[in-house]
Amino acid sequence: MDKIGETTLEIDLSALEHNFKYLKSKLHPETKFLAVVKAFAYGSDMVAIAQKMESLDVDYFAVAYVKEGLLLREAGITTPILVLHPQPVNFSELIDHCLEPSLYSSNILKQFLEVARHKKQNDYPVHVKFNTGLNRLGFWENDVDHIVQQLDGRSEIKIKSIFSHLAASEDPLEKEFSQNQIATFEKISTALNSKLGYVPFRHMLNTSGIINYPEAQFEMVRSGIGLYGYGNSAEEDKNLKPVASLKTIISQLHKIEPGETVGYNRAFASDGHRVTATLPLGHADGVGRQYGNGKGSVVIHGKKAPIVGNVCMDMIMVDVTDINCKEGDEVLVFGANSSAEEFATTANTISYEILTAISQRVKRVIKPQ
Numbered sequence: 001m002d003k004i005g006e007t008t009l010e011i012d013l014s015a016l017e018h019n020f021k022y023l024k025s026k027l028h029p030e031t032k033f034l035a036v037v038k039a040f041a042y043g044s045d046m047v048a049i050a051q052k053m054e055s056l057d058v059d060y061f062a063v064a065y066v067k068e069g070l071l072l073r074e075a076g077i078t079t080p081i082l083v084l085h086p087q088p089v090n091f092s093e094l095i096d097h098c099l100e101p102s103l104y105s106s107n108i109l110k111q112f113l114e115v116a117r118h119k120k121q122n123d124y125p126v127h128v129k130f131n132t133g134l135n136r137l138g139f140w141e142n143d144v145d146h147i148v149q150q151l152d153g154r155s156e157i158k159i160k161s162i163f164s165h166l167a168a169s170e171d172p173l174e175k176e177f178s179q180n181q182i183a184t185f186e187k188i189s190t191a192l193n194s195k196l197g198y199v200p201f202r203h204m205l206n207t208s209g210i211i212n213y214p215e216a217q218f219e220m221v222r223s224g225i226g227l228y229g230y231g232n233s234a235e236e237d238k239n240l241k242p243v244a245s246l247k248t249i250i251s252q253l254h255k256i257e258p259g260e261t262v263g264y265n266r267a268f269a270s271d272g273h274r275v276t277a278t279l280p281l282g283h284a285d286g287v288g289r290q291y292g293n294g295k296g297s298v299v300i301h302g303k304k305a306p307i308v309g310n311v312c313m314d315m316i317m318v319d320v321t322d323i324n325c326k327e328g329d330e331v332l333v334f335g336a337n338s339s340a341e342e343f344a345t346t347a348n349t350i351s352y353e354i355l356t357a358i359s360q361r362v363k364r365v366i367k368p369q
């Protein structure tokens, strides 16, 4: 690959394909697969990821908000798109672009029915979300009768699927809680089907759910982080390949004398002769201040260079005293062989957060295959 020349998030679509095939290998061949592409496909490139997944015949996409679904439709994506957390103010636009809402409360159901009636819809596909223990969004188990009543005599919408979300699918210590959630969901599904007169398909598992509770795959699963190369455990990370690599270059080298300081607030004070490299990457690009002062490090020519001093808005300084490097040399922040999960751990956070934090200012490049 040519020199990157500036801070770049490199996206490896063959890694995406590998991860998709790996996750599918855990499932029955007939189980549908929904690719979660919210938040710019976990900070990567939503359109590029969705186009690749569509070419691999993925069954569904999910985004969080209507605006994200619009970007996919504008890019020519025709696969069904579930909107996990649509706001009523966007319901009309949602229908105009054939996006499918998650309806999670009587209030939301009522408002959606109104918009669907106004827009003269018939059997518009919707997905009903049930809360089984996460206590975030969703109808309760005892709302089933009420839902059926609300839909009685209404032809504007049709429940295409019902779903729920596990609270701790990655945590083996919460197995009993997860299994209870699964059992509750099955009860809800049985109760609803008996009253509805038709059978919506069901889904409950996220990435860690696919790995730890494949018996609860129902008719579809929803995966995000696994597709992007992370499995919420060191063991699973070995089977997956990071899709996004954040790279930058060295802008300038500085010789620091004993007693001198580096960066804002003079946060790093040198106890000897050191060399620092200044990189064009800062908290405005998504590497937050919590990575500063020796917590996070980058990789230059295969060696770790810790961040010294405070993270600035547009720059960080790293210690390269023991690394033979020059201005213009490439720097890996995270990616293949130096995972975003490891980087995130240095600042007490998780891969999800550092990936989705990479701001739109950072150039996205698709790695040539």
Ligand SMILES: *Cc1c(COP(=O)(O)O)cnc(C)c1O
Pocket (backbone or CB within 6 Å): 036, 084, 165, 205, 206, 207, 208, 222, 223, 224, 225, 226
């Ligand atoms: C984000 C999200 C997912 C994807 O979870 P991963 O852990 O990234 O696989 C699945 N379902 C819902 C409801 C979500 O909000």
